Amino acid sequence: MIDLLLDILSWLLLVLGGVCVLIGGIGGLRLPNFYTRIHAASLTDTMGTILIFVGMMLQAGLSLAALKLFAIMLFLLLTGPTATYALANAALLSGLKPDAGIASDDPQENDPE
Amino acid sequence: MIFIFAVFLLTLLVITAIAIVRTEDLFVAVMLTSIFSLLMAANFFILDAADVALTEAAVGAGVTTVIFLCALALTGDREKPRQGSRWITFSTVGVLALLIIYATFDKPRLGDPDAPVHQHVAPWYLEKTPEYIDIPNVVTAILGSFRGYDTLGEVFVVFAACIGVLFILGVRPPRKAVALSDKSKGLRHHLIPQVVGRLLIPFIVLFGLYVQFHGEYGPGGGFQAGAIIATGIILYALLEGEANALRAVPRKVLLGMVVGGAMLYGAVGVVCMLMGGAFLDYSVLASDPVFGQQLGILIIEAGVGMAVCGALLSIFHAFAAREGLS
Numbered sequence: 001m002i003d004l005l006l007d008i009l010s011w012l013l014l015v016l017g018g019v020c021v022l023i024g025g026i027g028g029l030r031l032p033n034f035y036t037r038i039h040a041a042s043l044t045d046t047m048g049t050i051l052i053f054v055g056m057m058l059q060a061g062l063s064l065a066a067l068k069l070f071a072i073m074l075f076l077l078l079t080g081p082t083a084t085y086a087l088a089n090a091a092l093l094s095g096l097k098p099d100a101g102i103a104s105d106d107p108q109e110n111d112p113e
Numbered sequence: 114m115i116f117i118f119a120v121f122l123l124t125l126l127v128i129t130a131i132a133i134v135r136t137e138d139l140f141v142a143v144m145l146t147s148i149f150s151l152l153m154a155a156n157f158f159i160l161d162a163a164d165v166a167l168t169e170a171a172v173g174a175g176v177t178t179v180i181f182l183c184a185l186a187l188t189g190d191r192e193k194p195r196q197g198s199r200w201i202t203f204s205t206v207g208v209l210a211l212l213i214i215y216a217t218f219d220k221p222r223l224g225d226p227d228a229p230v231h232q233h234v235a236p237w238y239l240e241k242t243p244e245y246i247d248i249p250n251v252v253t254a255i256l257g258s259f260r261g262y263d264t265l266g267e268v269f270v271v272f273a274a275c276i277g278v279l280f281i282l283g284v285r286p287p288r289k290a291v292a293l294s295d296k297s298k299g300l301r302h303h304l305i306p307q308v309v310g311r312l313l314i315p316f317i318v319l320f321g322l323y324v325q326f327h328g329e330y331g332p333g334g335g336f337q338a339g340a341i342i343a344t345g346i347i348l349y350a351l352l353e354g355e356a357n358a359l360r361a362v363p364r365k366v367l368l369g370m371v372v373g374g375a376m377l378y379g380a381v382g383v384v385c386m387l388m389g390g391a392f393l394d395y396s397v398l399a400s401d402p403v404f405g406q407q408l409g410i411l412i413i414e415a416g417v418g419m420a421v422c423g424a425l426l427s428i429f430h431a432f433a434a435r436e437g438l439s
Contacts, residue, residue: 075313082309089303 010058017051024048034091035098038084045080049073119159126152137192143181150174163332164252167324171340176425179347183432245396246406248329256334257410261393264413265378267336268420272375275424282431303352310352317345325418329410335417342418343425355433364430367423374420378413385409 027040150173325338350358390397395409
């Protein structure tokens with residue numbers, strides 16, 4: 001009984017994690033400018049990672065594999081948001097202004113003429 | 114299920130390869146090459162070649178990307194526009210592709226136990242490794258002991274490549290150049306990457322040492338460990354500035370590692386000869402031949418790790434020093 005419940009919970013988490021990754025992917029393609037795109041993509045790094053790894057840890061049970069999965073999750077949770085921050089910071093330093101009024105940072109689409 | 118995943122990965126590989134050829138922005142091409150290596154590593158892992166996958170991920174996706182980016186910083190990130198028709202290129206590629214497709218018709222099925230490659234010397238290695246060397250990872254046994262000459266050759270290739278790159282990049286530009294001071298500061302004003310990097314670098318180096326000394330039991334060995342440790346130190350150089358990294362691991366130490374690693378490997382072979390065996394026949398190193406083999410593999414793997422780590426870091430520093438000159 002408890003096994004079945006754990007199995008259902010783990011699959012629920014895995015599917016939710018997959019949905020988060022999918023949303024991140026769609027957002028990365030569809031959103032108009034750079035900062036909104038990395039905002040969407042960072043969803044993959046955080047929510048996607050947590051949900052998928054907790055789901056996999058429930059599948060692994062109390063074992064060495066669960067510990068390894070936890071270590072990988074910790075690593076990804078540390079590095080993913082840092083990479084997103086570094087990307088945004090580099091964009092800001094190279095002169096890309098986060099401007100809510102501008103729909104797209106593609107110069108051709110933003111041409112005032 | 115795994116078959117579908119493998120086909121998916123191979124399809125992505127083809128798409129990435131086409132994208133690399135088609136893009137004119139070399140920066141994008143370098144990033145795509147990194148993705149290509151990562152996909153390739155996943156493919157190797159599906160084929161149960163964990164040692165090769167680890168190497169591909171550490172060297173292909175990690176270190177070479179950084180070195181390519183250093184090279185781009187020296188040259189430029191746009192492809193040179195090309196004039197004239199390219200029908201010779203296209204026809205050569207087309208003929209080669211047709212030949213390769215034709216050759217695959219004779220290829221045995223994937224994982225076929227009757228394939229010639231599994232009938233040649235592989236059964237002997239699998240059968241004799243527990244008897245002669247007694248370590249679980251047959252790949253390490255083959256690399257280190259049965260085919261020790263080949264690995265010695267590879268280490269000297271790394272050694273020669275490192276010397277070649279240092280010769281080319283070590284040439285000073287004709288004008289008296291001044292080192293830029295602000296370029297070597299790294300990301301000093303970026304607090305978050307620096308804090309996270311400081312947290313991670315010890316673990317990366319520790320993992321490298323684990324891969325180095327666990328190579329007889331799991332996937333890993335000198336090549337992978339050298340690349341992983343080099344990645345950790347390159348990360349340090351990017352975060353804290355190149356000068357600090359050189360203070361931590363000076364250039365002399367790096368060259369000493371390259372030379373010392375290659376020499377250590379050769380010296381083990383010579384010691385084997387002095388103790389009455391053949392060159393690189395580790396059985397004579399200890400009174401128990403099996404322990405002698407294990408000892409020999411441990412020492413030569415350490416030599417390989419030192420040589421690879423030193424070579425990669427020397428090449429990185431050679432590029433970075435070149436960047437500081439204007």
